[in-house]
Amino acid sequence: MIQRDLADTLKQMAAVYPVVTVIGPRQSGKTTLAKNAFPDYAYVNLERQETRQFAKEDPKGFFESNPPPLIIDEVQRCPELLSEVQVVSDALGKNGMFILTGSQQLPLMEGVTQSLAGRTALLTLLPLSLRELSRVGVSKGRDEALLWGGMPRIYDNAIEPGIYCRDYFRTYVERDIRSLMKIKDFDKFEIFVKLLAGRVGQIFNASALAGDVGVTNKTIVEWVNLLEVTNIIFKLRPWYGNLGKRLVKSPKIYFTDTGLVAMLLGIETKEQLSRDPLVGNLFENMVVLEIMKSALNKNAMTEFFYFRTETGLEVDLLFKQGTAWNGVEIKSAATVNSDFFKNMEKLSKLPGFETLSKHLVYSGENIKSYKGVRCWNFRDAGDVC
Numbered sequence: 001m002i003q004r005d006l007a008d009t010l011k012q013m014a015a016v017y018p019v020v021t022v023i024g025p026r027q028s029g030k031t032t033l034a035k036n037a038f039p040d041y042a043y044v045n046l047e048r049q050e051t052r053q054f055a056k057e058d059p060k061g062f063f064e065s066n067p068p069p070l071i072i073d074e075v076q077r078c079p080e081l082l083s084e085v086q087v088v089s090d091a092l093g094k095n096g097m098f099i100l101t102g103s104q105q106l107p108l109m110e111g112v113t114q115s116l117a118g119r120t121a122l123l124t125l126l127p128l129s130l131r132e133l134s135r136v137g138v139s140k141g142r143d144e145a146l147l148w149g150g151m152p153r154i155y156d157n158a159i160e161p162g163i164y165c166r167d168y169f170r171t172y173v174e175r176d177i178r179s180l181m182k183i184k185d186f187d188k189f190e191i192f193v194k195l196l197a198g199r200v201g202q203i204f205n206a207s208a209l210a211g212d213v214g215v216t217n218k219t220i221v222e223w224v225n226l227l228e229v230t231n232i233i234f235k236l237r238p239w240y241g242n243l244g245k246r247l248v249k250s251p252k253i254y255f256t257d258t259g260l261v262a263m264l265l266g267i268e269t270k271e272q273l274s275r276d277p278l279v280g281n282l283f284e285n286m287v288v289l290e291i292m293k294s295a296l297n298k299n300a301m302t303e304f305f306y307f308r309t310e311t312g313l314e315v316d317l318l319f320k321q322g323t324a325w326n327g328v329e330i331k332s333a334a335t336v337n338s339d340f341f342k343n344m345e346k347l348s349k350l351p352g353f354e355t356l357s358k359h360l361v362y363s364g365e366n367i368k369s370y371k372g373v374r375c376w377n378f379r380d381a382g383d384v385c
Helices: 006-014 030-037 049-057 059-065 081-092 105-115 130-134 142-148 152-157 161-180 186-197 206-213 217-229 258-264 270-275 279-297 338-347 378-384
Strands: 019-023 042-045 070-073 098-102 120-124 233-238 252-255 304-308 314-321 324-330 357-362 373-377
Touching: 006 019, 006 030, 006 120, 006 279, 019 030, 030 070, 030 098, 042 049, 049 059, 059 081, 081 098, 081 105, 130 279, 130 378, 142 161, 142 258, 142 270, 142 279, 142 378, 152 161, 161 186, 161 217, 161 258, 186 206, 186 217, 186 258, 206 217, 217 233, 252 258, 252 279, 258 279, 270 279, 279 304, 279 314, 279 324, 279 378, 314 338, 324 338, 338 357, 357 378, 373 378
Parallel strands: 019 098, 019 120, 042 070, 070 098, 233 304, 324 357, 357 373
Antiparallel strands: 233 252, 304 314, 314 324
């Protein structure tokens, strides 16, 4: 079992909140995390039909049979139970009584905001980070890291990643999608997901996708939101402030696991990936994920953006620590080129970015600093934030 960086944060939040809610993609390790952090807690899984039916029909009796402290898994399957969680936690007046996990953001978050506002900490667990893997001696090269992704079961059970990701998509993804929306033509939806994978790291254009898939813009927007709700993708939003320039205002799309992207693109080997024109986009996806995982595991209130003007000035990742902006350029190359830094240099001359801290994440290891820019190997990307 691989120790998760979120474990300490989970315990800290349970010490000060009556309820802690952990969301994230299916199979990202939420249940294992909760059970290992709180081995003495009782456990119920609302995926089980009889358990879910009991919770829906008799919430009070459910908690009499399953008293806290309690881990409730896949709580989005019975959001009406959250009102009773509120009643029980208020009556007990103790912290750390409930650990909730969920893999669908929308139904869970609606219940949390309605019933548990001010009573729960909200944490996000994404698949394994490269830092977590390195602690158990797993250190992969660029292309292998992209192909394998970070789903814990692949490493725990030595499953071939392409096979795992194919089965993951066919089971968990399709089931969650069908439970949330009635999609008349699932074949078109599958085509849409594969086309979206081919646009990973690119600015979202609903009209272009709609034309390629043969559906309306509205349908594409609904499907993208559905993938976001089920934690398959996330949007990186553009920064737009008060600069007197025209800035791009559409998000970029990334996936929460690069192994899934590789499978959707039909990429099966390192050799195939190294020649694929999207290797740079996949690498960018991985690095953005690593930096976000680092912030999420610390429960940091960090907001991430990309920067792009309509004239082409672009910086891959932008975030603030305190009052200081950090800019990150992400390049899949193993050698440093001075051209990598030009856009960050231009950005640092714009109002509000004069003290920009500049970072480069690349696949090489030899250069640690270059003309005031901190250079990081991708395995250490989590240290950027």
